[in-house]
Amino acid sequence: MLKIDKLNLKFKSNGFTKNLFNDFDLSVNKGEFVCILGPSGCGKSSLLNILAGFEKNYTGSVLLNDEKILKPDIKRAIVFQDYALFPWLNVIENVSFGLKKKIPNRQECFMQAIRYLELVDLVGHSRARIHEISGGMQQRVAIARALAVQPEILLLDEPLGALDDWSRRNLQNELIKIWIELQQTILFVTHSVDEALLLASRIVVMNVNSEKVLDIQLEAEHPRKLDHPESVKIRLLIKEALSQKLKKNTQENAAQSSISDNIFDPTI
Ligand SMILES: Nc1ncnc2c1ncn2[C@@H]1O[C@H](COP(=O)(O)OP(=O)(O)OP(=O)(O)O)[C@@H](O)[C@H]1O
Ligand SMILES: [Mg+2]
Numbered sequence: 096m097l098k099i100d101k102l103n104l105k106f107k108s109n110g111f112t113k114n115l116f117n118d119f120d121l122s123v124n125k126g127e128f129v130c131i132l133g134p135s136g137c138g139k140s141s142l143l144n145i146l147a148g149f150e151k152n153y154t155g156s157v158l159l160n161d162e163k164i165l166k167p168d169i170k171r172a173i174v175f176q177d178y179a180l181f182p183w184l185n186v187i188e189n190v191s192f193g194l195k196k197k198i199p200n201r202q203e204c205f206m207q208a209i210r211y212l213e214l215v216d217l218v219g220h221s222r223a224r225i226h227e228i229s230g231g232m233q234q235r236v237a238i239a240r241a242l243a244v245q246p247e248i249l250l251l252d253e254p255l256g257a258l259d260d261w262s263r264r265n266l267q268n269e270l271i272k273i274w275i276e277l278q279q280t281i282l283f284v285t286h287s288v289d290e291a292l293l294l295a296s297r298i299v300v301m302n303v304n305s306e307k308v309l310d311i312q313l314e315a316e317h318p319r320k321l322d323h324p325e326s327v328k329i330r331l332l333i334k335e336a337l338s339q340k341l342k343k344n345t346q347e348n349a350a351q352s353s354i355s356d357n358i359f360d361p362t363i
Pocket of ligand 1: 106
């Protein structure tokens with residue numbers, strides 16, 4: 096359903112022209128949960144911004160169900176790390192915000208918003224103001240808001256990065272539940288190898304030059320354990336894929352480093 100061919104993004108930075116992606120290709124099928132991993136600055140957010148329709152100055156072909164992506168559209172919903180909720184609206188008003196256009200009937204719009212608040216377990220807080228709920232709850236509101244418009248693809252840019260471990264774990268479980276229940280196509284950017292191993296049906300790893308260095312399917316059933324043989328094997332493949340490039344780029348022997356979740360830190 097999503098097809099990216101020969102993607103390049105050029106921009107000027109400090110008087111120099113920089114090229115991101117270098118003919119990057121990626122195809123995503125309906126219902127896949129794709130986690131994108133890669134070191135800081137490799138272009139993960141830029142890729143999501145292109146898919147969301149915020150960044151138009153790319154070359155190559157980016158098609159969602161054969162339609163070229165050139166502007167934002169509710170077919171492609173995006174959630175950022177910092178929630179980006181409207182603080183002057185309460186929880187249900189936030190979830191209804193984008194829906195009003197799609198469902199002009201007030202009662203139907205309300206019912207749809209409630210349905211998605213149920214999905215993230217927040218119906219009891221529908222009238223709460225945003226500042227009255229925790230960070231984890233705010234991110235659940237942002238996810239409910241994105242899902243309520245029933246997008247063809249859900250784009251998540253490090254959505255759990257700002258949360259404490261407990262909230263992060265809870266939301267990971269919620270996301271798996273949502274993915275299974277709605278068969279939602281998801282593109283999820285994260286820095287955490289563990290998170291990708293726990294969630295993804297497929298992991299794509301980019302290196303510092305925004306090249307795809309690994310693209311691998313995961314078969315293990317959810318809920319997963321990190322000591323599952325598949326997780327252990329794929330963790331090693333991710334490390335190998337990245338260490339090749341790190342060795343070239345930094346002259347450091349990254350292959351000697353211990354396997355950790357901080358795999359993208361070029362100093363290890
Ligand atoms: N419009 C722009 N103008 C100038 N530089 C840009 C622009 N968009 C992206 N960049 C640069 O492109 C590179 C990739 O940025 P991007 O935010 O996509 O990386 P990232 O992989 O999401 O990093 P992080 O993991 O830190 O979030 C960075 O060097 C960034 O400074
Ligand atoms: Mg980013």
